Amino acid sequence: MTQDEMMEIFQAAIMLAFKLAVPILLVAMIVGLVIAILQAATQVHEQTLSFAPKAVAVGLALFILAPWMTSECIDFVNFIFEKVSAVPIT
Numbered sequence: 530m531t532q533d534e535m536m537e538i539f540q541a542a543i544m545l546a547f548k549l550a551v552p553i554l555l556v557a558m559i560v561g562l563v564i565a566i567l568q569a570a571t572q573v574h575e576q577t578l579s580f581a582p583k584a585v586a587v588g589l590a591l592f593i594l595a596p597w598m599t600s601e602c603i604d605f606v607n608f609i610f611e612k613v614s615a616v617p618i619t
Contacts, residue, residue, distance in 0.1 A: 530612070538609065541605060545601060545602070545605050548601060553587055553594070557583050560582055560586040561579060564578065
């Protein structure tokens with residue numbers, strides 16, 4: 530396997546990690562921002578008040594996005610197997 534093929538696999542792995550992480554991080558960021566605005570408006574600064582809604586939102590996002598994430602991971606594994614099967618046996 531050449532260096533270019535290895536770099537292609539590493540690039541695909543990094544892009545997969547990015548694609549899987551971004552939706553979850555966006556949900557956490559948006560919920561955190563909304564809670565922070567509500568806390569600033571009401572002057573209630575309880576830390577558990579910001580953690581619980583974020584945990585619930587991230588859990589729901591993971592539950593909803595699980596089929597898509599699984600599909601992306603399966604596609605990546607198939608990509609890896611295709612690359613490995615193309616390696617000549619010496």
